[in-house]
Amino acid sequence: MTPAPVFPVSEPEISAQRAQILRHVYRDGAVLLPGVLRSADQLAAIRDALADAPGTARERFAPRTTLGPGVYSALGWAADRILCPQPEQSYVDTPPALLLIGCLAPPAEGGATLLADNRAALHALPRELVAAAQAEGWTLTRMFRDRIGLSWREAFDAATVDEMAIYCSAHDVGLEILPGSGLRTSQRRAAVRTHPVTGESCWANHLAFLNRWSLRADERKVLVSAYGVDGLPFDTFLGADEPLEPRTVATIDEVYADLSRPVRWQRGDVLVIDPALTSTGREPYSGPRELAVAFGA
Template sequence: MTGERSGDAWLWDLRRRPRNPRATLVLLPHAGGSAQGYGEWAHWFPEDVRIVAAQYPGRGPRYGETPATRIEQLAQPLAEVLREIDGPLHIFGHSLGAHLGFEVCWRLKLLGRSAAAFYPSAAAAPHTLRPGRRHPGELDDATVLAQLRERGGLPDDVLGHPELLDMVIEACRTDMAVTYHYRYGPMRRLLDCPLLAFGGRSDVAVPAELVERWPELSTGPNEVHLLSGGHFYVHDHMPLVTAALRSWLGPRIPPGLPHRHRPDQHGQALRAPSVPRLTTSGAPTMPDDMVTLPIELAIGKPPIIPVPDLPDVVAATEWLTVHKRELRAQLLRHGHLLIRGLPITDADAFAALRDVLVDERAAYKEKATPRSNYGSDIFSSTDLPAAQPIHLHNENSYTLDFPGLLIFACIAAPSAGGATTVADVREVLQALPADLVQKFRATGWLLTRNYYRAAGLPWTTSFGTENREDVEAYCANQLIGCIWTGEDGLRTVQRRSAVVTHPVTGDEVWFNHAAFWSRWSLEEEVRDVLELTFGADGIPFDTAHGDGATLGEEEIRAINAAYAAASRRERWQPGDLMLVDNILSAHGRETFSGSRKILVAMGEPVLLADCSPTVEPAAAAATASH
């Protein structure tokens, strides 16, 4: 760690102190930790933010001092030291550091020097703590060591150094005494600063529901961000955590945050802003400081970001370039964004804006619906009739790689209807019956397609070739079973995972076309005509469980109900640009009347293999329909 003493024994500057810092971020270590453990953090923040870590007595340069055994012995002197620092104070504490942070913030409030924001991490809200834990003095070394291993807080290189291991165990035991004696107290104490709490969803020491209680202790704006991982989830999510902190380190609190814990309409905590680059190759590029954009949040609508008056496409590309990183971070947070008021008048203007936002274009594979091609990988969103609704779905969920980002642009808005609906598929997964999810998680889903010249897209259009050998080679490479039928027909069957994990956020999502292409999502009259024409097992599209078991009408009804509950809509206006994270959000289309011209571009391809599928993709046996 490159750092220096701040001039006070309690604080350690993790890098050279800026001359006029716009804010100070204070980092409070976990039990057994020290200031040096935060050394990496300095690299994730802009240079005009001062980064300091607390050094507890008995640690690092203070090794010879008597360690604290009560939280008051840490909180009061720290509050008095921090009181003298000019500018906004942002306080982050992990585990023990979170409880210490609460006490420091409370004392700063009493001293007339409230913190600008408080960030508790991997700790139960203090008022939820209950007595009954064993005193750490009763725990032998093996028990302390086992707890450290269980929580994932013991570096592997420590195990090979017995003397160092003894020091770590003793430091943890001492700090565990602080935690053992800590009580919230009989008096209800509320902070008046904004609060952003973090936790690991798989933390065996701190259940997520206790992390979610933190907002009850603040009257300021607040959020809870639950990330994948255990007690030391931060090790795997440094970009997400630091990006969230950067977004709160500005001169004001991000707009749109209500003055209470704000779960979504299904009770799920809002996700943290993440790194802006949606990538599956290598570490994400570290963002610069984030300038908070105004964002309008309303139930039933996608988040809307209005833009200032921009006279032309050149000005619009400049604006998007400046704000690209925050837009991508907000996209990972919400799953979809509507940017309103851009000067988009034709496909060329849209392509110019697309090129700012997309680092790599993605192909449209195994085509299923008609689209118009405007060149430069710009297409109509769909050419299906206005009276035909399009159910919510994730683009190309049935392929082995798919676009991570979709961008829609409104050139002409219909007079009625026609919204591009969106739904956060994290919410959809949570809303589905547990037994149904478990079956899909175990078996995946099966897609059967029958290609005809007279119904739907012919195979020549879907595969972009008239050569049967090319189709067979593609299917073999992409794990798709295929068989030629009739005079010029084709039947394909493929198994795919129904549940995947977002490669950047770590969120598990519902990602498939199981309901979209089920016969039970068709209007009854349409289904009857198709079955009469092509036979019950010869309709153009149908789905099943991954093991071939029938996917019934009631199951499809439950899936469509979950989509409907998570659905959001906003009427198009010319100049609207909608960003959709294709893994976090499904999209669809309402019926409409009048002229509608919505264009789409796809980018940031993602491999299914990088999304932790619960079922390996496979080609299923394709047999001729009867």
């Protein structure tokens, strides 16, 4: 996969060019609109010109700041760590159809957004893994405790346990209320998705990204010692409950590392991405880096 093709257009022309822009997105997985963004609010207008409806940041695993109605900051991820490519919100019942990322201020060094083709990943991964994932899907479990990672209130935008329960019931998320103030959630999703427009099959899941073996060894050791393997903040499984081997997680990571292509930011650039076709990550960086993010349904 090459970095996203460039589609020169002015912001007022985006609505008129919608069909052509989306053709590029469906073909290439992403397209870059250079220099069209001046503010976070404007990203919402670009989203509305391209998407059928606005989307939201749901079931977050890392913090985001709200910059405006339906517009968010990039994931709060340590600047000195790589963010491995992952398909946006693959763990929700209805993932977003479009992901828009706009650059308000590029970093001094590094910080490129990494794009990786989910169609190519499907063909590059071991056949037996793909067959099992396609047949059985994958399961994500999350454990919410005070002072460990995001709270369930932040992750699910819920003010009360009752609100949390209503959301989980509506979106096929299992919910277990634990003694004290803890909650456990679980959800089983498709691991391979058929794109609704192109009909192509895509490896679209967080099977490796949110697995226990993706934690740094020292961090995993501390968490397992404190809470046990079943008490980790997040973990993933093939099917309902089959644990992944470390080698399986490493293989998925290696495939995505090989497929990753960097997009270097210039102020005002906007990436329009199809999350089913393309996973996104981020290189480490230094200096301020301001990106705005919006989702389309």
